[in-house]
Amino acid sequence: MMFAALEINWDVWQTLPGRTLETLGQTLLASLVVLLIGLPIGVLVHVTEPGGLRPQVVVHRITTFIVNVGRSVPFIVLMFLLIPVTRWIAGTSIGWRALSIPLAIGCIPFFARIAENALRGVGKGKVEAALMVGASRLQVITGVLLRESLPGLVGGITVTEVTLIGYSAITGAVGGGGLGSLAYNYGYSRYMFDVMIIVTVVFFVIVQVVQMAGDLAARRLDHTR
Amino acid sequence: MITLTDLRKVYPSPDGDVVALDGIDLTVDRGEIHGIVGPSGAGKSTLMRCLTALERPTSGTVAIDGVELTGLAQRELRRQRRRIGMVFQHVNLLDARTALDNVAYPLRIAGTPKAQARARALELLDLVGLADRGGSHPAYLSGGQQQRVGIARALAADPAVLLCDEPSSALDWTTTRQVLELIKQVRDRLGLTVLIITHEMSVVRQVCDSVTLLSRGRVAQHGSLRDVVTDYGTTLARDLIPLAATPVGDKRAQLEVSFSSADFAVADVLALLVELNALAGVESGTIESLAGERVGRFQLDLKAGDATQVIDRLRGFGLHVEVTR
Ligand SMILES: Nc1ncnc2c1ncn2[C@@H]1O[C@H](COP(=O)(O)OP(=O)(O)OP(=O)(O)O)[C@@H](O)[C@H]1O
Numbered sequence: 001m002m003f004a005a006l007e008i009n010w011d012v013w014q015t016l017p018g019r020t021l022e023t024l025g026q027t028l029l030a031s032l033v034v035l036l037i038g039l040p041i042g043v044l045v046h047v048t049e050p051g052g053l054r055p056q057v058v059v060h061r062i063t064t065f066i067v068n069v070g071r072s073v074p075f076i077v078l079m080f081l082l083i084p085v086t087r088w089i090a091g092t093s094i095g096w097r098a099l100s101i102p103l104a105i106g107c108i109p110f111f112a113r114i115a116e117n118a119l120r121g122v123g124k125g126k127v128e129a130a131l132m133v134g135a136s137r138l139q140v141i142t143g144v145l146l147r148e149s150l151p152g153l154v155g156g157i158t159v160t161e162v163t164l165i166g167y168s169a170i171t172g173a174v175g176g177g178g179l180g181s182l183a184y185n186y187g188y189s190r191y192m193f194d195v196m197i198i199v200t201v202v203f204f205v206i207v208q209v210v211q212m213a214g215d216l217a218a219r220r221l222d223h224t225r
Numbered sequence: 226m227i228t229l230t231d232l233r234k235v236y237p238s239p240d241g242d243v244v245a246l247d248g249i250d251l252t253v254d255r256g257e258i259h260g261i262v263g264p265s266g267a268g269k270s271t272l273m274r275c276l277t278a279l280e281r282p283t284s285g286t287v288a289i290d291g292v293e294l295t296g297l298a299q300r301e302l303r304r305q306r307r308r309i310g311m312v313f314q315h316v317n318l319l320d321a322r323t324a325l326d327n328v329a330y331p332l333r334i335a336g337t338p339k340a341q342a343r344a345r346a347l348e349l350l351d352l353v354g355l356a357d358r359g360g361s362h363p364a365y366l367s368g369g370q371q372q373r374v375g376i377a378r379a380l381a382a383d384p385a386v387l388l389c390d391e392p393s394s395a396l397d398w399t400t401t402r403q404v405l406e407l408i409k410q411v412r413d414r415l416g417l418t419v420l421i422i423t424h425e426m427s428v429v430r431q432v433c434d435s436v437t438l439l440s441r442g443r444v445a446q447h448g449s450l451r452d453v454v455t456d457y458g459t460t461l462a463r464d465l466i467p468l469a470a471t472p473v474g475d476k477r478a479q480l481e482v483s484f485s486s487a488d489f490a491v492a493d494v495l496a497l498l499v500e501l502n503a504l505a506g507v508e509s510g511t512i513e514s515l516a517g518e519r520v521g522r523f524q525l526d527l528k529a530g531d532a533t534q535v536i537d538r539l540r541g542f543g544l545h546v547e548v549t550r
């Protein structure tokens with residue numbers, strides 16, 4: 001690859017705010033789905049494990065299997081694989097909205113695993129203590145498992161968020177819009193080095209802000225330090 | 226109050242079944258503090274888990290306050306569990322909640338409105354001497370303070386029974402004493418029945434009215450503290466009145482003398498030992514205050530003459546004598 005001497009392509013720069021919003025929108029949309037589906041799956045995997053709150057060997061095996069398969073497919077492959085699904089749900093397979101679908105699906109197993117890990121960190125004794133005062137399983141899940149692992153979950157959400165932002169750039173290369181499409185269409189295809197740089201800077205800032213906000217929230221929620 | 230009948234628990238395992246509890250019969254009366262002791266693997270924790278119905282017994286029954294726990298449906302079981310307060314070895318407070326909210330948690334679970342639950346929790350924190358620390362999270366409390374909060378939480382739902390699983394084994398000596406004193410004080414004030422699992426005989430000495438020794442899933446010894454310590458020569462009598470270890474390899478004949486102030490004035494026994502000093506000297510000895518009596522054990526070392534003369538004299542006085550070597 002070769003770049004022309006560093007000149008500023010103002011016409012492309014002008015699309016930067018819009019593209020940034022697309023990236024943020026896509027990530028946010030996917031995050032919501034990941035959280036809404038990944039967390040329950042993580043909880044399910046955790047509580048159904050042998051010796052768990054509600055041991056269910058079959059359910060545990062199936063959910064674990066799905067999570068593992070989901071995590072072993074590289075995102076770029078998954079994205080192509082899911083084109084029919086994307087088209088079926090969104091009616092199209094391009095644009096940031098449509099591509100938030102494979103983005104979410106790709107990150108659900110990732111987050112489910114992270115959530116399960118965080119839940120695993122809650123001591124069995126705490127669960128027993130809650131059961132002993134007559135808590136129902138649902139009360140144990142919400143009041144003990146989720147609440148006690150909240151700092152860990154928030155940390156996991158932050159990691160997932162950063163991953164989502166990275167993956168969202170990949171969708172840009174296949175018609176997903178956002179900052180990724182700027183980097184691909186102008187920075188890469190038309191050798192616009194300035195576009196490459198500014199996209200990198202914007203990504204850097206976004207990830208920094210997310211990471212800092214996540215760390216701050218996790219620290220605020222952690223009452224053990 | 227607490228009644229176990231023919232309780233058995235068998236854990237299946239790859240190398241054959243493990244019989245953790247092998248036919249336990251046990252009754253603990255209302256208002257009593259009962260200790261359960263036994264070597265590692267004896268089945269103490271299993272017994273506790275069956276008592277709380279966290280574990281289902283293989284056979285036999287567990288009844289608390291006349292209500293049989295075995296065979297209750299989930300919902301009813303949850304209701305019954307509120308009648309049991311549980312104090313854990315590792316306290317198991319919820320880190321995300323303040324001390325006050327930890328104590329209020331059982332009440333919130335039972336559906337008590339927040340303000341009311343907190344008011345009651347504050348009363349309980351006051352009872353355990355931590356009224357001013359309600360806003361602190363567990364991580365900022367000392368081990369002893371955490372256990373006090375644990376006791377307050379166990380008392381929140383007005384239980385009839387307090388179960389304590391090694392409540393003090395993570396604490397130092399002074400803190401242990403404070404926690405045990407608190408348990409006793411709570412029993413006196415609220416009239417609860419208390420069951421304490423422990424591997425420390427000092428805990429039994431300090432708070433228990435009665436004690437059960439478990440061994441390989443069976444009751445090896447059982448009775449009021451006063452009765453078991455005067456059952457001279459038994460495991461519990463020896464462990465509750467421990468003698469300091471004497472050097473190994475010592476081959477001289479030795480005698481062990483046990484007595485209780487219920488039968489003899491301590492001074493008279495000591496006078497007798499002084500009198501016999503020329504024939505048998507005291508090698509080591511212990512006098513413990515237990516269940517309102519002083520109970521003593523002495524190890525005597527034969528110096529001269531033959532043992533029978535000394536033994537006859539001691540037995541003639543009415544003391545319990547064993548030849549240990
Ligand atoms: N979940 C289990 N599965 C299989 N065997 C078990 C299980 N729990 C306990 N056991 C066995 O049951 C026996 C009694 O164990 P238990 O934990 O009740 O002993 P313990 O008296 O509490 O000992 P410790 O003082 O070491 O805590 C042991 O032989 C143990 O290996």
Ligand SMILES: [Mg+2]
Binds near residue numbers: 269270271
């Ligand atoms: Mg144990």
